[in-house]
Amino acid sequence: MVQQPSATPVLLIGAGMIAHDQVLPALLQMRREGAIGEVSVCSRRARSTRALDNAPAIRRAFPDTWFRSVVASDVDADSPSPELYKEALSELPPRSVVVVAVPDQLHSEIVLTALRADQHVCCVKPLVLTTAESHLIESEARSRGLLVGVEYHKRFDPRSLMARDRYRDGRFGEFKLGTARLMEKWHYRESNFQEWFCASATDSFVYIGCHYVDLVHFITGLDPRAVSVYGLLDTLPNGMQGYLWTDARVIWENGACLSVQNSLSFPDGAPGPNTQGMTLYCTGTGRGAMIDHSDQYRGISYSFGARAPGPGATQYAEPSPDYFQYQDLGGPGLVPTGYGVRSVQRIVSEALRLEHESSSLADRQQILDGIDAQGMLATAANSRFNVAVCEAARESILDGGRLVDVPQ
Ligand SMILES: NC(=O)c1ccc[n+]([C@@H]2O[C@H](COP(=O)([O-])OP(=O)(O)OC[C@H]3O[C@@H](n4cnc5c(N)ncnc54)[C@H](O)[C@@H]3O)[C@@H](O)[C@H]2O)c1
The missing domain is CATH 3.40.50.720 (NAD(P)-binding Rossmann-like Domain)
Structure with missing residues (x-):
């Protein structure tokens, strides 16, 4: 054009x-x-x-x-x-x-x-x-x-849009319990993160857990009410301390609970750029219903002839075709x-x-x-609900994981 x-x-x-x-x-x-x-x-x-x-x-x-x-x-x-x-x-x-x-x-x-x-x-x-x-x-x-x-x-992943559509159509009933995880690779610690991932400023939950808090709201329409985040301090290569491992519990307006684990710990030798996924257990129409997303493994596995260069690259890989790919559609x-x-x-x-x-x-x-x-x-x-979760999460993690109300 x-x-x-x-x-x-x-x-x-x-x-x-x-x-x-x-x-x-x-x-x-x-x-x-x-x-x-x-x-x-x-x-x-x-x-x-x-x-x-x-x-x-x-x-x-x-x-x-x-x-x-x-x-x-x-x-x-x-x-x-x-x-x-x-x-x-x-x-x-x-x-x-x-x-x-x-x-x-x-x-x-x-x-x-x-x-x-x-x-x-x-x-x-x-x-x-x-x-x-x-x-x-x-x-x-x-x-x-x-x-x-x-x-x-x-939000723009088709699986999120499919779940949202079907949830809002009543096909899953009501969300009650869920688990989500997003672990980035270990080598992130060696990156520019050392300049800003300090314990007083942010943590693994605020950095990446917020995606799944957003998704639960996006799919179900529910608002979060309270959060507790337990964090483990770890030392970045430059000596700075950061909450590189977190375990969060988010309580929703209907009493539902989402557990979210996040870290910069996915082994560099493991396949894929990270591991991530979400399972939501719901009431259905009285006999249960479930949404289960593997957000890392999307059906592709490759064994290359040799390990590719670059941190976190592996010989066996599970690339995602869905988040971001360059495609040759004939150029330029x-x-x-x-x-x-x-x-x-x-x-x-x-x-x-x-x-x-x-x-x-x-x-x-x-x-x-x-x-x-x-x-x-x-x-x-x-999306203020998610900023409010981040704010409460920071208070919680700095206070040993105390349950903190999400500001309304
Ligand atoms: N999954 C996601 O949605 C996702 C993934 C990665 C990062 N992020 C977000 O993106 C943001 C950046 O993350 P990143 O991984 O690219 O970090 P990064 O450390 O790799 O890059 C940060 C960039 O900000 C620049 N910067 C810092 N201060 C600046 C200033 N005053 N003026 C201009 N530039 C400045 C730095 O020079 C650097 O280029 C974070 O908020 C992070 O949470 C989102």
Whole structure:
């Protein structure tokens, strides 16, 4: 498709793992299709932006379109420029789109700064860590008629949508007990996580458990009421202490209980990039019902001739065809596909629709109300329950796993 010179530009703030694995390819595909204008990327250190600029997988997929790196010219690649994103924001026309993919504890400040610069925002999960911050974000966005979409990509996995549809059709009865797990690979400890995964700021439950809290709400419509999180402190290679192992219990408004285990402990030699899944036991129509998702093993197993290079790569592998894959559809380059791509693109597309279908602040607020009420796309307002769980979870984990009410 021919590029539209006037198409809306998008700024990606953060150039780490999620930017490389999911967000940037999703944006570059939109750019390739002419749906958005220039994509620019800025991060705290020029080194990470340059690493994206040289990433072999993204280079191979996008020989025909690329992004603009925003780097400070007067500092070396490893010097931090934590305010550089403000310069990048000042160059962006109002009512463009900003994608925030920085560590959890920085979301609040960067999302608010982007909103005050009159930008729509797509933010990776969890949006923020306190309900007070989420209220601030909601009111800033609403007063300006701006979208804040939270990137909970599991919502766009067809199995989540199937379960939601069937649950809401009454076919599972009522959810009562559930278990979920998401363990990332051990080598995550050696990554940039060492810069931010400290015990006082976040933990494995807040980092990845929030996906399954979101899914239970997304499927059942239930709201969480209390949480307790037991965490084990462990030492990252740089000596920093983090809650690298967590066991959480989430109690829901109907008394149902979801147990969630999370960690950075899946062995590097084990197949697949992680292990994850969810089982929900329900009442059915009186004889029980169940939803059981293997979110890691999706029916593919490969035994390669040799172990691939890279941390966590294995000779025997169980790749997921569903989250993110590059596909050769005849070129140019490769097309990123999967629910990770759909999720980012849906949020950005909703921001573009908001602009195209409105001519006043009142129009935009009406569209935003519709998005909030529909509940397909997570927003500051309709996903506040999960920020509240994160807030209560932090209090609980720092107090030995005490049951803490989720702020309403
Ligand atoms: N499954 C998921 O949904 C999923 C998976 C991974 C990460 N995430 C989320 O994505 C976020 C980032 O995680 P990651 O794994 O990419 O982390 P990472 O440590 O690999 O990357 C973080 C990036 O943020 C940049 N950054 C930090 N401070 C900045 C600033 N002031 N200005 C601009 N850039 C700044 C860093 O330079 C780095 O490029 C986290 O909130 C995490 O929870 C979500």
